[in-house]
Structure formats: C-alpha cells, structure tokens
Amino acid sequence: PLSVSLAINADSLATWLLPALSPLLKSRRIELNLLVEDEIRTLDKLRSGEVVGAISMEASSLPGCVADYLGRVDYWCVASPEFAKKYFADGVTRETLLAAPGVAFDQHDDMHERFVHQHYNLPLGSVMKHTVRSSEAFVRMAVEGIAYCLIPRVQIQSELDSGLLVNVTPEIFLTRRMYWHHWVLESGVLA
Secondary structure (H helix, E strand, O other): OOOEEEEEOOOHHHHHHHHHHHHHHHHEEEEEEEEEEOOOHHHHHOOOOOOOEEEEOOOOOOOOOOEEEEEEEEEEEOHHHHHHHHHHOOOOOHHHHHHHEEEEEEOOOHHHHHHHHHOOOOOOOOOOOOOHHHHHHHHHHHHHOOEEEEEHHHHHHHHHHHHHEEEEEOOEEEEEEEEEEEOOOOOOOOO
16 A cells, blocks of 8 residues: 555544545555644644645745645634533633633644633733643533633534534634645655
8 A cells, every 4th residue: 555644633634634535545545644733833744754745724835845725714612501601601701711721732732822812812821721632622621511622613513503512702713724735746646
C-alpha cells in the first residue's frame, strides 16, 4: 500500500475528513498516517517533511506548496442546560465566565481564551479551562455538564436539536476558515 501521512486537526477528523476520504480509501490501497495537531500547528509538520498535506487555518502557502480553500467552520459556545442554569442563569458575562470552567484542546490552543478576550474583554489566562486532546471529549464534557465549550456546530447539531446542549451565546460565534496545504508537484493518488 501507498503510505500517506497527513497533518490534520481533531475537529476535521471528528466531523468531515473520513467521509471525504472514504471513496479514495475504499478504491485504492492507501495506508493513512494521521498526525493530529491543533490547526495552528499542522503546517509545521508539512514544513518539516513529516506529511504530504496539512489542514490549516493559514491561507498563505509555504514555498513549493498550494493552499486550497476548504470552507468555514462555525464554532458555537455551548453547554448543557443544567450547566447554563448553574453558571449563566443571568447570561454570559465577564463575571460568570470567570466562575465557569471551559475547555482547550491542548496547552497551545488559545481559541477559548481569545474568544472570551475578544467578546468579554477578559485577559488571556484569566479563565479556568480543562485540557483534553479530543474533539469527542469536548462534546462529552459539555453534555455531562462539566464545562462550556466552543464546538463546531456541524459536530453537535443532533445534541442541539435534542436539547442536550444549548447555545449560551446565540448572538456570538467563532468562524475559522480552513485550507488544504499540499506540495505543488503531486501526482497519482496524492493529486
């Protein structure tokens, strides 16, 4: 089999990546090696030669590479109804955010902190957050009432529809544009 290493973010892996690759993987002998990193750091793996392609938020391509726009991902700030009642009964404010635990992917993930800084003027490093290296764990933590989370809407649509999760900031969401980075000179299956 052809071994193909890709640097991807956990949210893409948990939502759309495998269904998108499924036809190719079913029709060819390809052995995938998926390196899961935060979308801010996936280009480091391409730059170092560890992978042949990377999903990133960066629109600018590396020298010798192309960056193709994949689309946008809307992140909603959600919690269980019980969590929202306990921490956000009077709404999401600077004060309530200081008391409520959130979630980050890893020690480099600053999406949560930037969200509360940009929209609620809270200094970076001022909010409590759990660190979990799993998109599925983000959903679990929110559903279990452990934390509020920024999660791709597409990943939690059924939980929103069933009422397991509620959008605690319906007027505010975060959009990330995603790009597929790959080398210019590709052929065969890689193309």
